[in-house]
Amino acid sequence: MKHSKAFLLKFISCLVLFYIILGLFYGMSFGMVFLISLALGASSYVLGDFLVLPRSNNFIATITDFVLAFFVIWSLSISLTLRENIVIMSLVAAAGVALFEILFHRYMANQIITNMKTSPVHSRQLQYQTEASEELTPSKSELHMDKNHHSSEDE
Numbered sequence: 674m675k676h677s678k679a680f681l682l683k684f685i686s687c688l689v690l691f692y693i694i695l696g697l698f699y700g701m702s703f704g705m706v707f708l709i710s711l712a713l714g715a716s717s718y719v720l721g722d723f724l725v726l727p728r729s730n731n732f733i734a735t736i737t738d739f740v741l742a743f744f745v746i747w748s749l750s751i752s753l754t755l756r757e758n759i760v761i762m763s764l765v766a767a768a769g770v771a772l773f774e775i776l777f778h779r780y781m782a783n784q785i786i787t788n789m790k791t792s793p794v795h796s797r798q799l800q801y802q803t804e805a806s807e808e809l810t811p812s813k814s815e816l817h818m819d820k821n822h823h824s825s826e827d828e
Contacts, residue, residue: 675785679722682780684714686773694766695746705753713745713770721774722781731778738774743767 688710695701695709717738726734747763750756 679781679785680714680718683718683722683777684710686777687714687770690769690773691766694769695762698765699756699758699762701750701754701756705749708753709746709749712749713742716745717741717770717774722778722785726778726781727786731775731782734778735771735774739767739771742770 688707691706691710692703696703696706720741721734721738725737743763746766747759750759750763756762
């Protein structure tokens with residue numbers, strides 16, 4: 674339930690942000706804004722919030738989300754619309770996403786990821802155990818017996 678709440682929060686925030694930036698300022702249709710919000714929300718939730726954020730910090734995860742947002746907005750805009758200044762539009766929208774992600778990563782770290790770390794299933798601590806034995810080096814008597822055994826077989 675917490676994941677669906679967090680994803681819904683992210684999706685709705687992206688939808689509102691993109692409607693303001695892409696829809697009102699750049700004249701993009703609501704259908705395109707909805708599609709970009711859905712694609713970016715899903716990919717960013719998995720990549721930025723579950724793969725990068727738990728293994729790094731808020732800054733690295735925000736930079737990752739900025740690059741991902743730019744790429745998703747740019748690629749969907751260039752393939753589905755006939756607009757000019759797509760790079761500038763994508764940079765502005767990705768900057769807006771990055772500002773939102775700073776706050777969203779704090780929410781994720783406090784509400785979702787801390788609960789995951791206490792679960793034994795998601796433990797990231799590896800427990801190695803060393804095994805040792807006494808048979809690693811042969812004794813002198815075993816070497817002597819081995820030489821005698823080989824010489825008797827040669828005859």
